[in-house]
Amino acid sequence: MTNPGKEQPLDASTTYGPLSQFSQQVASRLGAGWSATSRRSPYATGPRGWDPAEKRSWDREDGVLWRALRHAEDGERAVLTHPHGYQLYLMERPGRPRQVLVAGVLPAGINSYGVTEGPAAISVPRDSVRAAAVMRHRRFLWHYRVAAARVSRETRFGEVNSVVFGRDLDGTPLINVLSQHAARLLLQHGSPWLLDPESGLCRLRGPAGDSENLVRSAATLLRAYGYAITLTSAHPWKYAFRPPTKPVPPPAPVLPPGRTAGPTR
Incomplete structure (x- = not known):
């Protein structure tokens, strides 16, 4: 059996369809509920050349996604969404046309992740069958759901x-x-x-x-x-929802002036 994460030799004539098509195929193989939407190139969304959805990716400040964003060229992006409020961010890996990066996005209603360690972004082959298998075999989806539950407990x-x-x-x-x-x-x-x-x-x-x-x-x-x-x-x-404050204990009773505490009865 071929390792789903191992790349096959690349033919010089190999061409790949748009990322939107790939993301739709991956969503259909991840199970019921997952859907895919394509996003415009980040260079078309603003003068700074970055996609606003990147800021909600866990791996945006370190790791393979962070390195890719520094060298990314004008290219298509996509987002996979699950009705439970889960989302995955997809982008072409710079310089490696056979690979797509998949990063976990903060769950619905969360705009900061505190100290929760999120799932590291992974690279998957640009084949929907093998890509879905890699996401499962590396337990990427499992780690993402666990991290989403933890960050929810921290903030909700x-x-x-x-x-x-x-x-x-x-x-x-x-x-x-x-x-x-x-x-x-x-x-x-x-x-x-x-x-x-x-x-x-x-x-x-x-x-x-x-x-x-x-x-x-x-x-x-x-x-x-x-x-x-x-x-x-x-x-x-x-x-924005904030952690509940701890109740302040009432002050200790103070004796009136001139009175001393007597023996308890």
């Missing part, structure tokens, strides 16, 4: 049952959802909502013409499952 605390409906700077609705179950309710197949890899928040797929009805419908659905709903015109990150 008792607010896991809270969902904040807010507004972006342009007035479009955004949802900060922390619970995997709530994310699945919002991101189920055919839903008008999607998980934005740049922010970790849920936003509408299409134009916001009927946004008010969609917000009410989503809020009603989540409220029916017992989630506490907050509706605000502010950005959801203004309601």
Whole structure:
């Protein structure tokens, strides 16, 4: 049996399809629920030449992804999304056309990872069958789910049952959802909502013409499952969840002036 991670000899005439096609094929082989979306080249998203979704990748400050981002050229990127709020970032490996880098993205509702050690990005062959096998055999997906659960425990605390409906700077609705179950309710197949890899928040797929009805419908659905709903015109990150403060013990009783503590009865 051929090792899925080992590259085969490269024919000079070998050509590869777009990364969007590759990501769709990988998503179909990872199991039910995974979907793929392609992203524009980072050099087309802004003058600085970087993709805003990169900042939410665990491996962005060290490791193979960090090195690749330093040398990346104008190229296509893709994101794989699971309804539980999981996302994977895909990019072509600079100088190695047969390889694609896969990095874990912070789960939904999380914008910082504290001290949680995230899964290191891996390189997979540009063949969807072998790439999906590598992601499983190296236990990359398992490590990613474990890290996502840990970072959730660090930041979500008792607010896991809270969902904040807010507004972006342009007035479009955004949802900060922390619970995997709530994310699945919002991101189920055919839903008008999607998980934005740049922010970790849920936003509408299409134009916001009927946004008010969609917000009410989503809020009603989540409220029916017992989630506490907050509706605000502010950005959801203004309601960032913080760890609960420890209760301050009451001060010790002080004797009135001139009194001394007598024997207890």
